[in-house]
Amino acid sequence: MADVxxxxxxxxxxxxxxxxxxxxxxxxxxDADLAGATxxxxxxxxxxxxxxxxxxxxxxxxxxxxxLATCGKIPFISSFAMFAAGRNFEQVRNSIGYPHLNVKxxxxxxxxxxxxxxxTHQCNEDVALMRTIPGMTVIVPSDDVEAxxxxxxxxxxxxxxxxxxxxxxxxxxxxxxxYKFEIxxxxxxxxxxxxxxxxxxxTVASSLEAAEKLAAEGISAEVINIHTIxxxxxxxxxxxxxxxxxxxxxxxxxxxxxxxxxxxDVLCEKMPTPVLKIGMYDKFxxxxxxxxxxxxYGLDAEGIYSKVKDFVK
Amino acid sequence: MNKLELxxxxxxxxxxxxxxxxxxKAGHPGGSLSAADIFTYLYFEEMNIDPKDPKKADRDRFxxxxxxxxxxxxxxxxxxxYFPVEDLKTLRHLGSYLQGHPCMQETPGVDMSSxxxxxxxSAAVGMALAAKLDGKDYRTYTLLGDxxxxxxxxxxxxxxxxxxxxxxxxxxxxxxxxxxxxxIEDVCSPYPIDKKFEAFNFHVINIDGNDFDQIDAAFKxxxxxxxxxxxxxxxxVKGKGVSFMENxxxxxxxxxxxxxxxxxxxxxxxxxxxxxxxx
Numbered sequence: 001m002a003d004v005x006x007x008x009x010x011x012x013x014x015x016x017x018x019x020x021x022x023x024x025x026x027x028x029x030x031d032a033d034l035a036g037a038t039x040x041x042x043x044x045x046x047x048x049x050x051x052x053x054x055x056x057x058x059x060x061x062x063x064x065x066x067x068l069a070t071c072g073k074i075p076f077i078s079s080f081a082m083f084a085a086g087r088n089f090e091q092v093r094n095s096i097g098y099p100h101l102n103v104k105x106x107x108x109x110x111x112x113x114x115x116x117x118x119x120t121h122q123c124n125e126d127v128a129l130m131r132t133i134p135g136m137t138v139i140v141p142s143d144d145v146e147a148x149x150x151x152x153x154x155x156x157x158x159x160x161x162x163x164x165x166x167x168x169x170x171x172x173x174x175x176x177x178x179y180k181f182e183i184x185x186x187x188x189x190x191x192x193x194x195x196x197x198x199x200x201x202x203t204v205a206s207s208l209e210a211a212e213k214l215a216a217e218g219i220s221a222e223v224i225n226i227h228t229i230x231x232x233x234x235x236x237x238x239x240x241x242x243x244x245x246x247x248x249x250x251x252x253x254x255x256x257x258x259x260x261x262x263x264x265d266v267l268c269e270k271m272p273t274p275v276l277k278i279g280m281y282d283k284f285x286x287x288x289x290x291x292x293x294x295x296x297y298g299l300d301a302e303g304i305y306s307k308v309k310d311f312v313k
Numbered sequence: 314m315n316k317l318e319l320x321x322x323x324x325x326x327x328x329x330x331x332x333x334x335x336x337x338k339a340g341h342p343g344g345s346l347s348a349a350d351i352f353t354y355l356y357f358e359e360m361n362i363d364p365k366d367p368k369k370a371d372r373d374r375f376x377x378x379x380x381x382x383x384x385x386x387x388x389x390x391x392x393x394x395y396f397p398v399e400d401l402k403t404l405r406h407l408g409s410y411l412q413g414h415p416c417m418q419e420t421p422g423v424d425m426s427s428x429x430x431x432x433x434x435s436a437a438v439g440m441a442l443a444a445k446l447d448g449k450d451y452r453t454y455t456l457l458g459d460x461x462x463x464x465x466x467x468x469x470x471x472x473x474x475x476x477x478x479x480x481x482x483x484x485x486x487x488x489x490x491x492x493x494x495x496x497i498e499d500v501c502s503p504y505p506i507d508k509k510f511e512a513f514n515f516h517v518i519n520i521d522g523n524d525f526d527q528i529d530a531a532f533k534x535x536x537x538x539x540x541x542x543x544x545x546x547x548x549x550v551k552g553k554g555v556s557f558m559e560n561x562x563x564x565x566x567x568x569x570x571x572x573x574x575x576x577x578x579x580x581x582x583x584x585x586x587x588x589x590x591x592x
Contacts, residue, residue, distance in 0.1 A: 028446070052442070055476075060435045060469035067376075067439020067453075070417070070425055073446070075439075091432060091466075099417050099426040 005144075006169035010108040012147035013165045014039025017076060017106075018046045019148070024155050030065055030077045032058045037167075038078040038108045058083045062091040062103075069101040074155055077103065081110035081164060085126035096160050097133040104154045105130075105162045110140075111252035112280065112297060113168035113202060113290040122285035128257025130162040131230045137161040137183060138230040140251075140259070142204035145174035146227055149181030157183060164201065166252075168290035171205045186233035188240070192222035195312045196240040196247045197304070200226045200259045202294070203250035203278070209301035210308060219312055229259055234266045241273045248276045248308050252299055255279040276311045278304060314357050317588065319525045322392060323353040324585045327554045328578065329388030329401045335574040337384075337405035340413070343564040344458060345385030347489040347522070347549040352389035354528045355454055364394035367421045371451045374440045376425045378433025378467075379458035379487065380414040381566070387411050387420070395422040431464025433457070434484060438470050441482035441542075452536075456485045460492030462503045468513070474542045475514030482542040483535045484515070487522065489551035491562040510544035522547025556580050 017029055021043055028050045035041040035053060044051035054061035058079050065075035077084065084107035085092065096103045107126060114122045131138050139154065139161065141147035147165060154161040173189075189204070190211050199207040204225045211221040222240050226233065241247050247267060249260035260277035267273045280297060294300045298307065314322065326349045334340035356362070360373040377386045384404060391398045396410075403409035410419040414428025424440070427433040437455035444451050457467065474482050486506055494500045503509070507517045516538045520527040528547070535543035551565070552558025555577040569577055 049446070054473060055469075057466075057469035057473065059432075059466045060438070060473055063432050063435020063466070063470065064439035064442060064473065067425065067436035067441075068443045068446075069439075070374075070436070071440055071443035071447075073443055090429060091435075094426070094429040095432050095436060 004171040006171050007144040008167055008169045009141055009144065009147040009165040010039045010167060012144040013106050013108060013151060014042035016148040016151035017043040020152055020155055021047045021050065024074060026072060026074045027155060028052060028068060028073050028075050030054055030061050030075055032056055032061050032079045032083065034079055038106065040078045058088050059091045062088050063095050065103045066095040066099070066101050069103050075103050076106050078106040078108065080121060081107035081123035081126040082121055085129050085162065086123055089129050093133050097136055100135050100159055102158055103160050106165065107162060108165045109167045110164045111166060111201070112285040112293045113166050113252065115168065115290040115293065116287050118287035119284040124254045124280045124285065125257070126164065127229055127253050127259065128261070131262065135159060136230065137228065139183065139228050140164045140200040141227050142201055142225055143170055143172050143174050145172060145179060146181060150227065153181060153183050166202055170202050173205050173208065184228045184231045184233055186236035187225040187227070188222070188236065189225050190221070190223040192220040192244065194220045194244060194246070195308060196222045196224060196244045197250060197308060198224045198226055198237060198247060198259065198263050199250040200229060202252050203299055203304065206299065206301040207250050207304055210305035213301065213305045214308060217309070219309065221308060226259060229262050232262050232266060234270070237263055237266055238271050241267060241271055245273060246312060247273050248278060248311060250278040250299065250304050253279050255281055276307060278307055316525045319353055319357060321585065321588050322357055323350045324554070324581055324588060325392050326353050326385065326388045328581050329391060329398060330384045331555060331569060331574060331577045331581070333384045333388060333401040333404040334568045336402040338568045339405055340384050340568055341381040341566045342384065342568070343491065343551040343558060344379060344382040344487060344489060346553045346555060346558065347551045348382055348385050348456060348487045349553065350523050350525060350528060351456060351485055351487065351547060352385050354525065354532065356389045356393045359532050360454065361451065364422065367395060371449050373451050374424045374437070374453040376433040376437040376440070376455040377415050377427050378437070378455050379430065379461050380428030380433060383413065383415050386415060390422040430458070430461040431466035434467055434470040437482060438474050438479065441474070441479040442477065444481050445479065452481045452483065454483045454485065456487060459486055459488045459490065459497050459503060459506065462486060462506065463501050471510060471513040471515065478540050479542045480539050483532070484542065484544045486544065486546050487549055488546055489549045491551045491560070491565065493562065493565050495562055506546050514541055515544040516541050517544045517546060519546045520548065522549040523553055554581055554584060
């Protein structure tokens, strides 16, 4: 996969906002002094009057977005996941979630692929926080194509949406003519019979690669891309679990509360199935290049391959 | 409305407050009573609103940032005709549209859900910003507690509003001097409040917030102020109008029992009589 095109989903986010600006005159984008990093600067260039820099004050930004939404605007607020979901949790819950306002949250720099900035900025807890808020839609796109589609779909739907983007460039895997994005609909990327790998975000590409390696050893892995963690596509997971009888979840997030937990919630109630969760195992990250961290914490193709292999034998 | 009419109306709003909190057997009478004159002025004199069309386009907006004083807010809305005054007795009851803290989906006339302190002012700033972005001339008002301004988010919002010259925004601080744990200066002093807002590029007006002449003058001055938001620091009496609640931190979040309720209503009836009977 050496010559695969790689694009960071935060780039996709900024580009998608700029593209949507024309189609949605009510779209306004708020940032907290990170327009360069979150890539909302692309939108700012195209629509300077509709880009509002709130300064380094994420909680206030969130409240401003709530107020704007009550007046008919469609605000997309942007910051790093650590601040958009972490620092902001209660503002998102009470000022956006409780009144179910039409505010979208673009959280970039999620997970350990933040890289060199280290643990303080590597948010592995945001999905857990956001999916507990009633009425919140949570989307974790896997590549450029999906991230752009997610931004548009978030704007088109009514109600609060949390979109999770990454800092590091990831392979483009969804550039197919028949690709269709639908909130709440998982995507069966590869059929298999021995084990199901459910992935989201950056682990989708590495799970596909891991499945290839597993196939070479006679293990048939099914790969499902769950881009929408809430509402979760239960049907696609149950159907696959019934077929394979073993489920692995892979995510760039804590194994507590994220995709793995969401999948377990469904399986343990509706179809008890052995599950292996791959993710951050109740640990903080650290400084280092993104790819080195992904390898160290076992979220790359090699890590997923070896864990799945142990699990199915 | 003239001053006497406003005073009579505020007295009715106060009766609604104690009646609602008594019926709920819980709630926040002290800060509702202190702000009753401000609620009354906003909804009976100042704001461009229509109780028959609560979501009217381009209406003025109000956010109760100190959301725990919902009884004062609800009583003003009910007396203004948004919903029956009789329904105030359902406050905090299971199934009531009058939640313990304001809920915009439940209650006619409520522009923003609030109650977690420090957050309402940001939403009000967002509303004021929306008006500016759309070139509309509606105005946004938000009422904060003097204890509430200990929340850091208040100053994030103030910084933004001042920096953006949001002259369509009026922040009112109900300076009744008391919070749950005691006097605000003993708990963690926010004084000087006026100087702080001035430093954030606000036009600041200090008034007696239980005096309609001063309230009226302040809101007129705010409307005439261009290029900067206005902060009205309203010195008030917590529990105003109910003898045993006045200046007593113990009545911040406590409901009167039947006997206390009778005394409170007698106090307010007496004030009403002195003002010249029913409005």
